[in-house]
Amino acid sequence: MIVGTLTIQLHLFGINSLKDKRHIVKSVIERLKNRFNVSVAEVDCNDSKTTALVGVAVVSNDRRFLEEQLDKVVSFMRNDGRFHLGQIEREIF
Helix, strand or coil, X not given: XXXXXXXXXXXXXXXXXXXXXHHHHHHHHHHHHHHHCCEEEEEECCXXXXXXXXXXXXXXXXXXXXXXXXXXXXXHHHCCCCEEEEEEEEEEC
16 A cells, blocks of 8 residues: 655635635635545645645555656646645655
């Protein structure tokens, strides 16, 4: 069994309230779950209006597939125009 994780920092712009932020973050989380069948959650910066930290986890028996899935998740998030990606940390074990 191989486990891959991503920790991705999102920088949101044009946000006036935590409600606006949560709407965007929840939307991204649901889209990632549905499209890539990964586990996703907001893991930090819950009280910040302009920053979110999202954790993604994938389990597989094929390292190549796992790395491709993580790459696709990052690419998908980069193409979302509602935020910019900050620091991305990747671990595979």
